[in-house]
Amino acid sequence: MGISGSGLTRTRWRAVAGSAARVVAQPANGHRVTTYDLGFGDGHVAERSLRYCRSFTATVEVVADLGRADVDRRTFMAATPFAAVAAVGPSRDWLLSTLDQDTPRTGPRVRLEDVTAVRNMFGEFQRMDVLQGGGSGRLILAEYMTQHVFPLLRRTYSESVRRALCEAAAEQTYLLGWMAYDNGEHGIAQRYLIQSLRLAEESGNSALGAHVLAGMADQTTLLGAPEEGRRLAQAGRAGLGKRTSPACLADLWALEARALAKLGDRSAAAHAVAQSEAAFERVRVDEEQEWAAFIDPAYLHGEHANTFRDLDRPQEAARHARTSIDHARKQGRARRGAMSQAALAASHLQRRDLEAAHAAGLRTLKLARQVRSSRCVEAVQDVRRRMEPFGSHRLVADFTERAHDLVAAA
Template sequence: MKDSNTKLADWLNRSGWSRGELARRVKAKAAAWGYPHVSTDTSSVRRWITLGEVPREPVPAVLADIFSARFGYRVTTDDLGLGESPDIDRALTYSSSFAVTVEAVAELGRADVDRRTLLVGAPFAALAAVGPSRDWLLNQLDQQPEPGRHVRLEDVASVKNMFGAFQEMDIFQGGGSGRLALAAYMNEHVYPLLRRTDSDEVRHALCQAAAEQVYLLGWMAFDSGEHGTAQRYLVQALRFAEESKDPALGAHVLAGMADQATLLGHPEEGRRLAQSGRQGLGRTESNACLADLWTLEARALAVLGDKAATVKAIANAEHSFAKVDPEREPEWAKFIDPAYLGGEWANAFRDIDQPKHAEEHAHSSINHAKKQNRARRGAMSQAALAVTHLQRRDLEAAHAAGVRTIDLARRVKSSRCVEAVQDVQRRMIPFGKHPLVADFNERAHTLQAA
């Protein structure tokens, strides 16, 4: 007979919930994750506690998420006495051990390439970034790198060259195009290098290259709408960035985490992550990264409805970007350009109901994206433009911009483009059964079906 689970009993007691309340919350959360078959009841909770029974997946991960939300910090399945759930929890942990970090991200990569069901359906854990961002910032403030050092090693150069190729693929074809190929490349060529013992100089350089690649994996998963997978890659990218002693790279990872948090309905967390990135950036010169962090803080502030702070953050972003010297910026900052920033500023002004400014920035973004043949960015900025027309009650102009959004979205594998189209659809609802609305919905349905 198994022993009772005193850990789970203790967490439940501290929460103040009854067994019935916990059962209700598990059932509701599991259904929200897409597991309506989970039928937890009071008897189930009793068996977990008194008999030490371990429930089937995804219940352990659901319990961890529920208790994390209750206490305000990440609680793992191991904390609850339910054992490790590697595909779900391990890659959310910001380990002080470099060896553990390597194994966690390698395990994540294997699961990603194998398309394991639990990983594909892994949820975004809003509180998981609290510890990693705090630990990175504290360590960063204590260990500022020597300025001006550039490591150029042959084994690292090959990894960096591959990063450039995969980043181009993401920018022009969308995150769904090359992610599995990149994950396989990392599994075969990069993670084995990280397991070797080298000099500090080599390890720092290799960790920098690995952080860039792991971040890109996270971004590609983000663009494909697999937010649980994306979050896990980003947490591990942040740990590699710390090991590389590159504060700008770590701040860049936090920018990605901020973007994701705000997009998924956690703007307070998005704002905090962007602020942590700015603080950790310190005196390091990466005006592109600083502009991005101010931009993502503006996006969060706009969702929160703070109009004055949003406008100020955008002004700070513009000021930082005006000082960018492309020759001094890292390759990963290549995407932080007028096409990207203009689109994000347009969305921020859209969210604070200032369509005039939103339209100006949307047009700027669209023009730059068109020159570069960047369909994903063009689609997202066309969608922002469509919304500004809807805010002015100009359905005809909104329909035209919406159709351009769909045409561009067809050219890339990006769930964010599809979501942008869906957002325009939702905002057209007040116009009822107008023929232009019906036409747009039909075109959107064709895109989504494809």
């Protein structure tokens, strides 16, 4: 069932998911001991972290257990599956729910200065992701969250600090999910994103929640479920509103366009691209939140290039790809540059220009080697697959040989 904004406001929808990460002991030193600590929770973290819990207490315990499992790199986390339909329920819950506050607080009172410190760390880790890829620094961020951020959620605070803290924790949890996604760990990424959405709900920041849904839409479309990706993007738009974060709105329209292109809806996809461009024209950078910094011409034109590539419209794909490449080069963003060079290579191949595609493919390969990103490796592999119709041509053989080490290492 699709999700739209019509007829749904003020509707209460109660999730039926069970409680998560039950606290089984609390020693005198105040450290909570959960089933995870006692060794009983491993097999259930993957399942529990797919749920959008009504209970904030349960949410804190689930996201803390997920972070610890990620840091520990336990065997079950490595094989954590992605479930496309699991994202639909949380998106609906975020859009419709009014959630209860049910958590008794203990420990030293959290100050606004503590939240500011968390926000400062977010900026540093976001820059690391943008410039070096999701495979760089994610486990350090997971450790920081587990040791310093999630424990703050269990302490006492004023209402204003509570909202600010939940917002900061949601931002960081989203970033963990995004970095895992970029590194090809999709099951873990999905679970972080769902818990980030719940924390964003707690913060009252609708733009942040819509931003999380954009990430979920991106991942779901990439993994072969564009209809669900489209619904997630639509849910984000319905909850965002027209006057809140034009950058986020531009992103949601861009991701809906990607999904529609995969579905083969040519006119709707082109319309969504136009809506994305119109929304971005309204962006005022100084009025946007820090997490929206990456939603810029390098990113959006790169996404539009992929949309037109999938629509088999190579001229538009090449135009958007070149604009993205130019902006990414000026910013030193190798990951975005690599993916847009791959889109440019694809547009050349759609026009049967193997020589130009080979040159763009080599630039893709060079940039992909500068970052730790499975998406960049997949971009290289996509160029190689698209070259296959040219058979044993020397340029195909050359690109395949040059790409071998990168693909094999991945």
